Amino acid sequence: MKIIEAVWLVLQLLIGYNLVFPVVLLIIYSIRGKDKLVSKATAANLPDYGIIVTAYEYTQQLPAVVSSLLQLNYERYHIYVVADKCDITGLHFPADKVSLLRPEHVLGSNTRSHFYAIRNFIRPHSHLTIIDSDNLTDPQYLHELNVYFNAGFQAVQGVREAKNLDTTYACLDAARDIYYHFYDGKILFGAGSSATLAGSGMAFTTALYKECLGHLDVTGAGFDKVLQEGIVSRKYRIAFAEKAVVYDEKTTGSDQLVKQRARWINTWFKYFALGFKIFFNGLISFNWNQTLFGLVLLRPPLFIFLLLSVFFMFVNLFISIPVAIMWFVGLCVFVAGFYISLRKSETDPKIYQSLVNIPKFIAFQVLALLNARKANQISVATRGGQTDQTQI
Numbered sequence: 001m002k003i004i005e006a007v008w009l010v011l012q013l014l015i016g017y018n019l020v021f022p023v024v025l026l027i028i029y030s031i032r033g034k035d036k037l038v039s040k041a042t043a044a045n046l047p048d049y050g051i052i053v054t055a056y057e058y059t060q061q062l063p064a065v066v067s068s069l070l071q072l073n074y075e076r077y078h079i080y081v082v083a084d085k086c087d088i089t090g091l092h093f094p095a096d097k098v099s100l101l102r103p104e105h106v107l108g109s110n111t112r113s114h115f116y117a118i119r120n121f122i123r124p125h126s127h128l129t130i131i132d133s134d135n136l137t138d139p140q141y142l143h144e145l146n147v148y149f150n151a152g153f154q155a156v157q158g159v160r161e162a163k164n165l166d167t168t169y170a171c172l173d174a175a176r177d178i179y180y181h182f183y184d185g186k187i188l189f190g191a192g193s194s195a196t197l198a199g200s201g202m203a204f205t206t207a208l209y210k211e212c213l214g215h216l217d218v219t220g221a222g223f224d225k226v227l228q229e230g231i232v233s234r235k236y237r238i239a240f241a242e243k244a245v246v247y248d249e250k251t252t253g254s255d256q257l258v259k260q261r262a263r264w265i266n267t268w269f270k271y272f273a274l275g276f277k278i279f280f281n282g283l284i285s286f287n288w289n290q291t292l293f294g295l296v297l298l299r300p301p302l303f304i305f306l307l308l309s310v311f312f313m314f315v316n317l318f319i320s321i322p323v324a325i326m327w328f329v330g331l332c333v334f335v336a337g338f339y340i341s342l343r344k345s346e347t348d349p350k351i352y353q354s355l356v357n358i359p360k361f362i363a364f365q366v367l368a369l370l371n372a373r374k375a376n377q378i379s380v381a382t383r384g385g386q387t388d389q390t391q392i
Contacts, residue, residue, distance in 0.1 A: 012312050012323075018305045019330035021295070022183045022337040029190040037151035047149055049077040049142055050125035050206065054113040055133040056084045059091060061249075066093055068136040074143060078125070080117035081133075084108065109219045110199075118210070129203035134249035136163060144244035145203045154208045154236050155194075157185060158201040158244030162348075169257055170250035171354035172361045175342065176302070177248075178351070182341035184296060185240040193292035194232050195240035197224040200248070208236070222267035225297075229274040232293050233281065254364055261368035268301055269372065303365040306334070 051069055055062055062081060069079050079098045083091070084107045093100055101120055107113050114130065127149065131137065138144075141158065148156045159181055162174035184196040202224075212230030213223070231238055251257045279294025281287070299305070313327035342351070 012327075015300075015305050015308045015312065016327065016330055018299050019309060019334040021299070022187070022341075023333055025183060025187045025191050025292075026337065026340070028192075029187045032191060034190060037147065046076060047127040047142075047146060048123070048125045049074075049203070050117065050121055050128040051077055051079045051131060052114055052117045052128055053079065053081045053131050053133055054084065054110055055081065055086055056108070056113075057086060058133075059083060059086045059088065061134050062091060065131060065133055065135055065137075066098060069131070070094070070097060071139050072137060072142055073139045077142060078122055080120065082107075082113040082117050084113055109217075109223075111213055111216070111218045111223045114209075115214070118206070125206055127203055128206050128209060130200050131246060132200040132248065134163075135160075135200055136247040138245040138247075141244050141246065144241050147243075148239035148241055149203075149205075151239075153239040155204045155231050155238040156202065156241050156244070157195040157197055157238055158203070158241050158246055159185070160198055160201045160248040161245055162250050163247040164250055164252070165348055165350045167252045168354050168357050169254065169361070170252050171348075171351045172357060173250040173257075174348070175351050175355065177250075178345045178347060179302075179338055179341045181242075182345055183337075186242055188292065188296060189238070189240035191292060193289045193296075194228070194236075194238035196293075196296060197228045197238065199224045201244070201246035203244075204231075208234075220267070221263040222271055225267060225271040225274065228293075229271075229278060229297075232278055232290055235287060235289070237289050257361075257364050258368045258371060261365050262371040265301060265365075265369055265372040272298060272300075301365070303362045304369070306331075307362065307366070309334075 053062070053065055053069075062083070066079060066081065069077075077097075079093075081091075081093070081098060081100050083100065083102045086102065088100060088102050091100060099117075099120060099122060101117060103113075103116055107116060114128075118128070127145075129142070129145065145156050145158065160177060162170065162177065165171050165174060180196070180198075186195075189195045208231065209227075212227055212234070216226065218226050228238060251260060275294045275297030277294070278290045278297060282290030282292075282294055300308075309327060309331055313324050313331065316324035316327060
């Protein structure tokens, strides 16, 4: 009986800490203060970027993303469009700035597309940045990345802002992104750890990217999970550049939402154990970056620990009222933390109005959970391209 009680207590603790963890991070961030960045840049060593755009099957949005990239306020870059399993007969780009690459054989993987581009670099770019084929970029994007590269960082994650807020699902998707960018980006990095990677709008020294993934063949969703583990395990920090903005296409329909989240949930179950490795390595080596980052990787998807928290609260109404009250307080802390993330960010009023539909949004993610086992059979192609970023 005591064993059952101990297991029950441990389960509650493992889920419950996720409710207050973001606010704890916020407190650490507030106490620690921002990193003082010291630029090591000179005019001679400004990064030369290879900008990699991946598309799979669909090319409709490629002209828009390339047009956006051509308006970057920067000189030293070249764009590589990898059109995997695509008809490119109608695509024409200026050859001096854009290389349109169509692999002879289907690659079917983001990392394979990235390395295909790297093998076809027209010159040895010092840095690379990854952009989805449904993204648009702010003209200052590369300059804002340089702030962190010039300070000595080897990996930088930018901000993925919503390109479209035309449906309730798109608004809720954007709200989720704001929450993650705030806590898993700005606050986590500011607390002395690393920002999590989001699949696009991220940049690296070419050498580090090749070192982390060059010996692996990562297929399906989740290459960003493997990449961030490789970076942090090597004791690098991933910087968060809150002014390096890419505009991302948000989920607009329930069918797309279920398929996308099924892949992401499948990916969490596939890779979450990497968090144990990083966490314990951090404890052994007294590495704050790894310890904190490992805890973040072990966190279940939002909707899972929220539903479990509500479940534990109701069960405890029949077991222990004080514990049920603790769960209620924990949920209130989480809601307050979520609200803080929206208030501290530039949040469109449409997003606030959409929040009443969160229960429906969660219901579709539960449906996605039921489909997660067969997620690898769901095509990774979307109208926007290979959008295999895996934040949940």
